[in-house]
Amino acid sequence: NAGVTQTPKFQVLKTGQSMTLQCAQDMNHNSMYWYRQDPGMGLRLIYYSASEGTTDKGEVPNGYNVSRLNKREFSLRLESAAPSQTSVYFCASSDGGLAGVETQYFGPGTRLLVL
Amino acid sequence: AQSVTQPDIHITVSEGASLELRCNYSYGATPYLFWYVQSPGQGLQLLLKYFSGDTLVQGIKGFEAEFKRSQSSFNLRKPSVHWSDAAEYFCAVVGDDKIIFGKGTRLHILP
Numbered sequence A: 001n002a003g004v005t006q007t008p009k010f011q012v013l014k015t016g017q018s019m020t021l022q023c024a025q026d027m028n029h030n031s032m033y034w035y036r037q038d039p040g041m042g043l044r045l046i047y048y049s050a051s052e053g054t055t056d057k058g059e060v061p062n063g064y065n066v067s068r069l070n071k072r073e074f075s076l077r078l079e080s081a082a083p084s085q086t087s088v089y090f091c092a093s094s095d096g097g098l099a100g101v102e103t104q105y106f107g108p109g110t111r112l113l114v115l
Numbered sequence B: 001a002q003s004v005t006q007p008d009i010h011i012t013v014s015e016g017a018s019l020e021l022r023c024n025y026s027y028g029a030t031p032y033l034f035w036y037v038q039s040p041g042q043g044l045q046l047l048l049k050y051f052s053g054d055t056l057v058q059g060i061k062g063f064e065a066e067f068k069r070s071q072s073s074f075n076l077r078k079p080s081v082h083w084s085d086a087a088e089y090f091c092a093v094v095g096d097d098k099i100i101f102g103k104g105t106r107l108h109i110l111p
Helices: none
Strands: A004-007 A010-013 A019-025 A031-038 A042-049 A065-068 A074-078 A087-094 A110-114 B003-005 B010-014 B019-021 B024-026 B032-038 B044-050 B056-058 B064-068 B073-078 B087-095 B098-101 B105-110
Touching: A004 A087, A010 A019, A019 A031, A019 A087, A019 A110, A031 A074, A042 A065, A042 A074, A042 B098, A074 A087, B003 B087, B003 B098, B010 B019, B019 B105, B024 B073, B032 B064, B032 B073, B044 B056, B044 B064, B044 B073, B073 B087
Parallel strands: A010 A110, B010 B105
Antiparallel strands: A004 A019, A019 A074, A031 A042, A031 A087, A065 A074, A087 A110, B003 B024, B019 B073, B032 B044, B032 B087, B056 B064, B064 B073, B087 B098, B087 B105
């Protein structure tokens, strides 16, 4: 039982390049989330998916797209990376919806540097 | 809309000393409240959560938190910290279909 896994662990991009961050969970959770963490800002929700086939915007969705490929996988895509997207990205999953009280389980994070 | 404030960016305590990390929230109804911990280079892990009932909540690793409605607070406590408790701690509130995290308090432990 690996929990929530994220790939890659580290990535350096040039401005304008695109990339996809991958996330997978093996806990059979319905809900999955993408956050970014910046110094002094805490975690901010980018997008979430309450169930397979649905996605919704969070607090900071601009510049990102997501795909809930199946129940296990939830990917985050940067179409044209900008230096402001330099951050640590966390994927999480839970057994309930966004407003639910179920615990969120977090992956180890992806550190992204955009030059 | 709900919000959560962690007034202390950094806290330093000596190993074996007691700890209290502050969290204040703003929400019209009874919120769902959480404390998460993040060790260096890791994702977040749930320490404890409050939904209703007993206002003193016990969590993992010897932590507890007390919900005080009159003060809109959900402070995290531990009677005796260990060097392994050095980490960043996040308070979070759920309400109105949103989860909002505080900006975190980084805990430093002196030997």
